[in-house]
Amino acid sequence: MANPRDDFSSKTKNILAKRVGFRCSNPNCRKLTCGANESPEKVTNIGVAAHIAAAAKGGPRYDECMSPDERKSLSNGIWLCQSCSKLIDVDETRYPAEVLMKWKAIAEDLAILDVETNSPAGNISQDKELIKFYVQCFDRPAFQDDICQEGRMEDFDKAIEDTIVALNTGILRTRDGAIIKQAEGKSVIQNPDWREKLDNISEMLVSIRRRLKIAKVEHAYTVNETGGDVFYCFRDDELAEWFNLTRREILKVLSSICREVGIRELHFWSRRYRW
């Protein structure tokens, strides 16, 4: 006999979907998961109530300490589109329960904020206001310090991730997870040039995270801790330079938008590089 599955009831699935406004909870996706079917009485649904800890033994993130009731409870579910529900199950190392819990919390907060602000665009709908918000998201040490003088690499990675989420969803979170500002994701920007530049910036941010991950696996840097300070020493100078140059490039693209909007530009001021 196959392992018993602790599936969600339709009631639970329904609540999970509604709590996030029927949108995929992956902050990088946010796809609407239902809409009108050609047949007038039907609804097209591509949403899935996915299990955070698997419904059956051997599944992704299965937690044997959970009871069947806990496994099929609301707290163990997350609403995703079909593609993202597949994604989280093929790589449970990249998508551990903690990450999914975070996605869920963000998606639920966004849904209720949309309800509270009456219109999904909230108060900030103009391109310029949105750009100002995005620029604010880049005004942090992760875009100011030389890579060798960064604090913990994990914090640096987290800061880059938060910036990607802010660009995609319009929300910025503090370290403890509170929402400090809500705007809209870059997809609503009307000016096509600005939108393209922001997409470009987003791709560069993703490549920083990807390169950082490889660097860690390959032990491309060593960590020196003296007193309370942390310094990173890269075995590969070109790689360290790449992190600095990519961030500089990101701020350059962002600054070109700032100039058109007429707001203060941000500069990456690494002391090591003088060009």
Ligand SMILES: [Zn+2]
């Ligand atoms: Zn999705």
